[in-house]
Amino acid sequence: MTACGAAQAGTAPAGAVRFGRAPGAWPLLGHLPHLYARPLAFLGGLAAHGDLVEVRIGGRRAYILCRPDLARQMLADERTFDRVGPVFERIRAAMGNGLATCVHADHVRQRPMLQPAFRQERVRAYAPLMCQEIAGALEGWTDGQVVDVVDEMFSLTTAVAVRTLFSRGLDAESAAALGESLDVFLRGSYTRALFPYVEKLPLPANRRYARALRHWESEVSRIVAERRRAGTHDGTHDGTHDGTHDGTHDGDDLLSALLAARDEQGGALTEQELHDQVAVLVLAGAETTSAVLTWSLHLLAADPEVRAALDAEVDEVLAGRVASFEDLPRLEHTARVVRETLRLLPPAWVLPRTAVRDTELGGRRIPAGSMVVYSPYVVHRRADLHADPDRFLPDRWRRGADGGTGMPRSSFLAFGSGPTRCVGEGFGLTEATLALASVAGRWDLVPVAGRVRTAPRSVLAPRALPMRLLKRPSP
Structure with a gap:
């Protein structure tokens, strides 16, 4: 496949910012029914109405940013566009006040404390733990078996998140229960963000949501407490002892890095801060990856040419074994598949902020208290930025002789931008590349159902993806 004739698009759309209003608002509800019933179709049509588009969330106005320069302007000004307001209050009540959910004042302290835990050398240390969980997941598959890939990948990434956080991991029963709690939370959080009054109703879904949160909170508290006790019993501080379990050091895990983190004044994370960071890291690490x-597996199944190129690469590099960190430089096509998937179907598809004071974007006045939302899903599909924007073309990420690609870097916002850019970007890309290469090296996954429907939840994912596992012959 060629580099898809990648257009030499500019780094931002040309011309003045276009303002518009989304059509189809319902009385009282505004555009809420569209955002719940068909969110991608609704968002995908907004750019036709402008670069900065006003929508109605119930009785409130909100502004959707459909241009990358506007999104970057907003994300660069964390003091003006902050994580405040009812939506984030509910998110923090459920997930805690972690790096991905906290307000600007807390983010300024937390970010430098957590950044060292995600440096390249730390990610390299986490990679063997990732590989062990990937190998374990693949060993549980059988030829001809039909699996729900949504469930399988969520189980895998939850296991990786827990293992890299806690090194020793969890027993199978505890890990399954934790994954179920996360799933209930994610399905419920999007509904609550759109329809906050729903949480006050005596519905079975609300009781499940409450039970899931209680279980999640108690499990995180138990795991952290066990690590602290283990550190004390070993005669070491904060669990960073020299013992090993299954060939890995506790000091190589994320929890050790969090326990060792210090702010500029030498202060450590408080017990509540530690609990909140663990909660957010597991949630974000498991669900987005x-x-x-x-x-990726869905898109590959629909494109034999891209899949054939992936097969050729993993056969040459891996020869049937599980991928390791040292393989990453040679898994170039696999990495391109991951990035193209992130462009087409970014997990963090809508990210809201609230203007805390009167301001302007692109010449438009934004009153204090307004919700402002940027959507990578919208920005990544602009035809003036990306050739054939709705097609799955991993080779658009192929590097030329100058080291560059046909992709305008400023328009790729899957990991955000500015001071709140995802701290776990390198971790997530490493895990996704290792897992995808390992799966593709051993298995063909064939769809067994028709249309794939997207679940209305806080992370963009299918409702279900049943596929048949077919063992690939040894290379």
């Missing part, structure tokens, strides 16, 4: 892997 799971979605990337699920969508």
